Amino acid sequence: MNELHLLLILHLLGATIWVGGHILLSVVILPQVWKEKSVDKLFNFESRYEWFGMPALLVMLLTGARMAYLYNVKIDTWFAFETPIERVISFKLSCLIAIALFALSAQFYVLPRLKNNIEKLPLMTFHILSVTVISIVMLILGSFVRYGGI
Structure with a gap:
């Protein structure tokens, strides 16, 4: 197993964990919160998921940055949108x-x-659904690396 394969597995x-947790939040927890008109389940989920979800996000950040370098996409071209792989990244x-902007807004304003x-x-529902959709979009974008990018 080479480095890229190991990084991909960790990523x-x-x-x-990240996308699955947000889908669970969106389709299971959030409807219960709306039905019961009580935010306790939302705060309970957040406090339990955060210790698991944030490290997963950190793993994705670190592995994603390293994989970008292995694909020869250096930091100075991360927003170049020139090559197919650069576009994905x-x-x-x-x-x-x-x-990150939704998270800051949620943490310091909404919650x-x-x-x-x-x-x-x-x-808060808008924040949750937005982050969930964006996370799924990121997952789909990542799948294009297998085909050389977009």
Whole structure:
């Protein structure tokens, strides 16, 4: 097994945890929260998933950066969009920035207000569904590497 294959396995394991957790949140937890009009399950899920999801995200960041270098896409061309592989990496990084912005908004604006105000649930739902869709898009983008990029 070479380095690239090992990195890909670790990257896919991280993606399984990250994307799977967000799909679970979107299709199981979130409907229960809406049905019960109680955000307790949401906060409970977040506190339990965070210790598992964040390390998975870190693994994906580290393995993704290393794989980019192994594909000869250096940091100075990460947003060049010139070659097919550069496009995949650039689009994935753009998605990652969007996820980071949603995460910052959720952590510092939405979640603190949601604890005391159920009326923030639609905004939190938008954040959750957006991150889930973006995460799935990143997964799909990654699959194009096998075919030389997009």
